[in-house]
Amino acid sequence: MKINKIYVGIFFFIVQNLVFGQIKDAKMPSHPRILLLEGEENAISKNIAADPTWASLNQLIIDESNKIIPLPTLERIQIGRRLLDKSRECLRRVFFLSYSYRIIKDKKYLERAEAELVKVSQFSDWNPSHFLDVAEMTMGVSIGYDWLYDDLSTSSKAIIKEAILKKGIEPSLDKKYNSWLKASHNWNQVCNAGMTYGAMAIYEENPTLAQQIIDRAIESIKLPMEDYKPEGAYPEGYSYWGYGTSFNVMFLDAIQRVFNTDFGLSATAGFLKTAGYMQNMVGSSGKNFNYSDAGNGSGLSPAMFWFANKTQNSSLLFTEKQYLQGKDKSMHRDRLLPATMIWGKDISLEKVTEPKEMIWVGQGKNPVAMMRTSWSKPDAIYVGLKAGSPSVNHGHMDVGSFVMDANGERWSMDFGMQEYESLESKGVKLWGMAQNSERWQVFRYNNLTHSTLAFDNEFQKVEGYASINHFSKNLNFLRATTDISAVYKDKATSVNRGVAIIDKKYVLVKDEITATEKETTVRWAMLTPAVVKINTDGTAELTQKGKKLQLKVSSPSNITLKTWSTQGSHDYDAPNTGTTLVGFEVKIPANSSISLDVLLIPEENKVNSKTKILPLKDWK
Missing domain, CATH: 2.70.98.70 (Beta-galactosidase; Chain A, domain 5)
Known part of the structure; x- marks a missing residue:
């Protein structure tokens, strides 16, 4: 046991302090480089024009962006030990507004997103003692910085860039705050995804540090991904699948687009099978199998569209199609909803088939x-x-x-x-x-x-x-x-x-x-x-x-x-x-x-009385 502990300690020392070299000397594309590259909006627009269901979802995001515009910018108000609700709302607002700007080019979305980005960047900190708060805030701010980069003012970019570095990335190097690097649960997935988005967003400012952060994530995220073995059952249940797995997929898709590889991570045994787990977790009542710390509701999961694309299995979207066409009342609250448009841009919902296994x-x-x-x-x-x-x-x-x-x-x-x-x-x-x-x-x-x-x-x-x-x-x-x-x-x-x-x-x-x-x-x-x-x-x-x-x-x-x-x-x-x-x-x-x-x-x-138990x- 002592020997094992020594090896584990050495492993995590390397994870936290060295560059693995996975992405060393990689060429970083220009902005926008995270999730949706320049020009890929065209594929989304074609899908919107061809399918009224996709058009409806696109309009929902734009309508929600219009509702965000008159809202006051977020304040740093902590609830107990968490700032997490503010971080999540920042991610939702910035993702929605940035998407709307990229699709229809109306500057009102740019201006409102910029105001939110500057405001949260001027918070005293992003609450590193509960690092999920930092991770989600960093992801939201990084998407906005990257997607809107060419149109943000010079002064705003300086404030946002500094916040990503000082309030996002640098606290992740402090051992007081980064125990999630050793975890095999959702914290690892969310925090590594958030830090990677930050590193990608400001890559040019410090390429060596950015490479270290991304390489660290590629190694560290293997721990929770091992937990999908052997068939994809996620240990933490329905709600935390929606959290941990969704951010894991956000991470995988981001590195795949930039480096043209996910370094073999999606091939981890059980991981691609986990979409079947998620799909089967919802019963005929519409409620999920809510064991462990889960709520009993269900709803659209953007990550399922990534899995359907990756596995070329349209039946994985049988329930998701029902959510889309049933106008799920809670969809607008999903901070990752625009990712559905990105991962679904090459998917025809008419070809979605009913699952065969019972x-x-x-x-x-x-x-x-x-x-x-x-x-x-x-x-x-x-x-x-x-x-x-x-x-x-x-x-x-x-x-x-x-x-x-x-x-x-x-x-x-x-x-x-x-x-x-x-x-x-x-x-x-x-x-x-x-x-x-x-x-x-x-x-x-x-x-x-x-x-x-x-x-x-x-x-x-x-x-x-x-x-x-x-x-x-x-x-x-x-x-x-x-x-x-x-x-x-x-x-x-x-x-x-x-x-x-x-x-x-x-x-x-x-x-x-x-x-x-x-x-x-x-x-x-x-x-x-x-x-x-x-x-x-x-x-x-x-x-x-x-x-x-x-x-x-x-x-x-x-x-x-x-x-x-x-x-x-x-x-x-x-x-x-x-x-x-x-x-x-x-x-x-x-x-x-x-x-x-x-x-x-x-x-x-x-009951057939002749049926023997x-x-x-x-x-x-």
Whole structure:
């Protein structure tokens, strides 16, 4: 172990202090050189003229730019430890305005962008103690500086250039602020992308420093890109895929355009497959599989257009096309939205086809399985099964949890994240990941509030890990299984969960448990937004928006269904109104085994009484 630590230390000393020579003596094109080279606006204009959907998106960006023009410029107002909302809004404003200027050449966009650029460049700093703030601000300012370079005033260019160097790049060389160079999560991707944009924007001022920054990023970003192995499942979940992966792609595209190579980075095992993960993460209800620190919404992802281009797979845009044509109400808030026009400029949306696969499985740090009965039918059944570990960055104690959609509604849900500042402002030490960390006391974060199991009302083991053991593409028995024993160590010798869609009609959740030498009580629970009615026949009727679903326990036969409150016990816990935990408890004698079989049956669907529930060993 000591030898390994020495090698790791030497590696990161090199990363932070030396030039790797990947881009040494490379010829840097003139401005604009980042993302959209000079003259490439023509391809965007042709696409706009040929396709009303692209024309509509282009107009949305211009309309939003017009709304930005009368807004006051940003002020340096920090919220808690973060300036991040200001950095993100700067990136959004500058990207939108700069795009609008390049497409229609109206100087009002140039003038408003220049005012924003000068204002943020005169902030005292960009908050390097929370370096994401610096990274996003640097990216936004660098895009504006590069894209508008020929038309910015000399005085403005001097102010902006100095800010990129002094408030962006130079703090990244300080060990107090650059621990993200060693991280394998989204911070690495975002910060390396931001610093690279800064280095490209002011390359001529100090080519040696710029080369060092870009070379450093090419090496450092390999760490998070390794986490996509082997099939592309992103460990941090849906929302952070949208963050980390999007900035990773912004980085890759920028270096590819300037150096005509991405230095083999996109060929990293699993990386190009991750678009399939993202696409399958959205259920038939329109909500995403929001495990870990994620919200439950979904929307257009500009990065998906980069992946579709790179892989020449138009079916990856099946859902994105729906977002575009459905006029997603939140698109204008996406600070990277103009990149969609850049990466989509050679894509004909008419050629986008429906995906063929009905199940997607990815292993890695946080394995998942997602299955569905259709991509296009609004009443389709969708199930997402989560394995993995609570110890993953932004992780929850949600191993074995599942979400389920049917008839356009979500029946088994996940709370996802609680807004960080609401916890940090109350003194909650949110980022500790040890077994006894305060993080797990947050109501939404432990397994007692997820659609999974709990033994004697105790938390899952943080160091535990589960993979997806088996899965099948059989359309009449779509299924996946996971051995989740490791997160219930000391409570059970064996805990296996399988989830299946049977005959395209209903869902089966099957657990097989063997107790230790001590008696234990297992609680099976499902978190739902539906109104729950416990029936006299032992079933539960779930109702929402006039639609119904039946929860039926097939085994054991003598259980009593019940509900639990979803109100947390701490003053810092978010309100969880309109939600219920429904399930049951069973005592398992020492050294004995039990099977829990639960059916989730959408209304108008019937269970074939002759269908035998197979033991998990036969699901292989």
